[in-house]
Amino acid sequence: MCKPNQHPDKMDARIKAILIAEGSADIEPELLSTSKALASGPSTAGPGAGVGSFFFRSGGHRVRLEYKRDPDATLIVRRIDEEAAGGGSDAGDVDAGIDENDDARDTRAAGDEEVDAGNVGGGDDLVIFCGGRELVRGRIEPALLHCPEQAYITLSESCIFDCTFCPVPKLGGRTKTRGEVLRMVDDASRIGNLRAISITSGIERSPGEEVTRAVDLVKALTKYNLPIGVSVYPTGDSSIRMKNAGAVEIKYNVETMDREIFGRVCADMDLDFVLASLEDAVNIFGRNCVFSNFIIGLGESDRTVREGVETLAGIGVIPILRALNLHPLRPDLKNVCPDAARPDADRLLRLARFEREVLDAHGLRADVAETMCLPCGGCDLVPHWDV
Numbered sequence: 001m002c003k004p005n006q007h008p009d010k011m012d013a014r015i016k017a018i019l020i021a022e023g024s025a026d027i028e029p030e031l032l033s034t035s036k037a038l039a040s041g042p043s044t045a046g047p048g049a050g051v052g053s054f055f056f057r058s059g060g061h062r063v064r065l066e067y068k069r070d071p072d073a074t075l076i077v078r079r080i081d082e083e084a085a086g087g088g089s090d091a092g093d094v095d096a097g098i099d100e101n102d103d104a105r106d107t108r109a110a111g112d113e114e115v116d117a118g119n120v121g122g123g124d125d126l127v128i129f130c131g132g133r134e135l136v137r138g139r140i141e142p143a144l145l146h147c148p149e150q151a152y153i154t155l156s157e158s159c160i161f162d163c164t165f166c167p168v169p170k171l172g173g174r175t176k177t178r179g180e181v182l183r184m185v186d187d188a189s190r191i192g193n194l195r196a197i198s199i200t201s202g203i204e205r206s207p208g209e210e211v212t213r214a215v216d217l218v219k220a221l222t223k224y225n226l227p228i229g230v231s232v233y234p235t236g237d238s239s240i241r242m243k244n245a246g247a248v249e250i251k252y253n254v255e256t257m258d259r260e261i262f263g264r265v266c267a268d269m270d271l272d273f274v275l276a277s278l279e280d281a282v283n284i285f286g287r288n289c290v291f292s293n294f295i296i297g298l299g300e301s302d303r304t305v306r307e308g309v310e311t312l313a314g315i316g317v318i319p320i321l322r323a324l325n326l327h328p329l330r331p332d333l334k335n336v337c338p339d340a341a342r343p344d345a346d347r348l349l350r351l352a353r354f355e356r357e358v359l360d361a362h363g364l365r366a367d368v369a370e371t372m373c374l375p376c377g378g379c380d381l382v383p384h385w386d387v
């Protein structure tokens, strides 16, 4: 799977695809614990919930990797100076491959959903080995709240729906109070480098209650004068209410555009209703402001993905092609999707390039998004940025 460059240095689309396909890396705890702020803690949202991760930046690209301790891992992260001193591979010039723009980033940050203004630091120059060969050099990029430069907050950490790829229903977390969320955003804004506020939520009791909770918060958060994006399960009037509250972007997830697979994995959801809500959202928020997560790896064909991307782009929605995360809390996914597997780098790259072509044909731009996953880009190949 690893196809290291002859002269590895900065990340490019192919290297990012390799990193996303692998998804996790062995990394020494000291590289993360030099500042607790350097890595995001366990996420509380969506298919990546419950897993700790860190952000790696190189060549103007960003990727999120789950961290683990496993000397036999395919991806291994080490300090460049150690490799240079200790031999390693052909480490060469220890400064090679570090983007000067990356050096200039604000290194203050916080753990996942817990702002930690203390012990800030970072700037370790790192190398990622893939299958024992040097793949790419870069550095850890601090998260602010869940991801870099955003306060991305999960309101309800539980869900009455039971999509079989998602650990949230099994984690059964709590729902944050309004005061808690406001305090978190306030702390993040005081730390600095806060460019956007993003809100997502599971469904504690009903979709309508979550929409009301999010609307109430959006109204309170407009005082920061930052773009606000919201990702929830839609209701009949969720888009107009979010827009009137002050949100600028919205995300309703289709999860998959393979209707047969959708019926098996998202039995509590209604794909036609989500699609109608997305179309309605484009009328309210405008083109380039409405997004939808589309999981790759549930057993769907490339053809289904291509048709789904065309359908979404055709109504003005930007799909976010998200590699399936096989979560240990959801072994039951294999019962309903025996072919479920994380996609390989070639497939991710092929589909991302296809999406870029489709977006271009429809006059859509993924790189103008201001909130949520597109400007973060940690989990996906983002059209117009990575490809």
Ligand code: SF4
Residues within 6 Å of the ligand: 064, 146, 147, 152, 372, 373, 374, 376, 377, 378, 379, 380
């Ligand atoms: S791409 Fe989205 S889910 Fe992934 S780390 Fe960034 S904000 Fe979180």
